[in-house]
Amino acid sequence: MKKDLQLTFGPIHSRRFGISLGIDLSPTKKQCNFDCLYCELDPAKTVEIQDEIIEVDKYIKAVQVAIDKEDKIDVITITANGEPTLYPHLEELINKLNEIKGDTKLMILSNSGLIYKNSIFKALQRLDVVKLSLDCATKECFKKLDRIDNSIDYQKIIDGIIAFSKVYSGDLIMEVLFVDTLNNKDNEIDAIYEILKQINPDRVDIGTIDRP
Incomplete structure (x- = not known):
């Protein structure tokens, strides 16, 4: 594995979140349990677990270097070339980031695919x-559209998000990306809307894209 592997990126200016320092939990290749039609990454077979894993302490060191170097970081964003909740040491990483982040907010961008798993459900509450x-x-x-891994039960995803929303005390943001002819039909939009009403998030970000 390359010594100069980039574990963090930015900081970049985010219109919605301010100055964001990104953490890439899959820097060497795409590792995801979805294979979304609109994904900008190269196509890859869906996976249930990561097979290339970076140690937590390497991430912490990289983040600490960035914190010491930058005058201001508004948010540390946990993401990946794929799905960050597939990272097996996510809870440990979140706990250690909370110890060093100070007043900086800690955020994750997730496809929701593992929200129903108890370990993920609990870990995300610390963000x-x-x-x-x-x-x-x-x-x-x-x-x-999302082309989820066969191991994933879509209803568990929906139920998991709703359950998470009832106990989470931070800022919960939902993102919906509408793709022409796939999920922009009235029946699908209405069904998504009904689910969002149950979730009652702090914000909903809506995007659109032509069919890939």
Whole structure:
């Protein structure tokens, strides 16, 4: 593995979150349990677990260097080339980041695919901001648009997000990306809306894209 592997990126200016320092939990390749049609990364087979894993302490050192170097960071954003909740040491990483971040907010960008797992459900509660994706409300849509791994039960995702929203005390943001002819039909939009009403997030970010 390369010694100069980039574990963090930025800081960059985010219109919604301010100055953001990113953490990449899959810096060597795409590792994801979804294979979304609109994904900008190169296509890759969906996975249930990561097979290339970086030690927590390496991330902490990289983040500490960035914190010491930069005058101001508004948010530390946990992300990945793929899905960050697949990282097996996520809870430990979050705990250690909370110890060094000071007043900086800690956020994750997740596809929601593992929100129903107890370890992920608990770990994400330690974050200041959680941004979850929900592009679909039906099994057919999940399979066609998000192309979820066969190990994932779409209903558990929906139920997990709703349950998480009831106990989470931070800022919960939902993201919906509408893709022409796939999830922008009235019945799918109505179903997503009904789920969002149950979640009652602090904010909903909506995007659109032509069919890939």
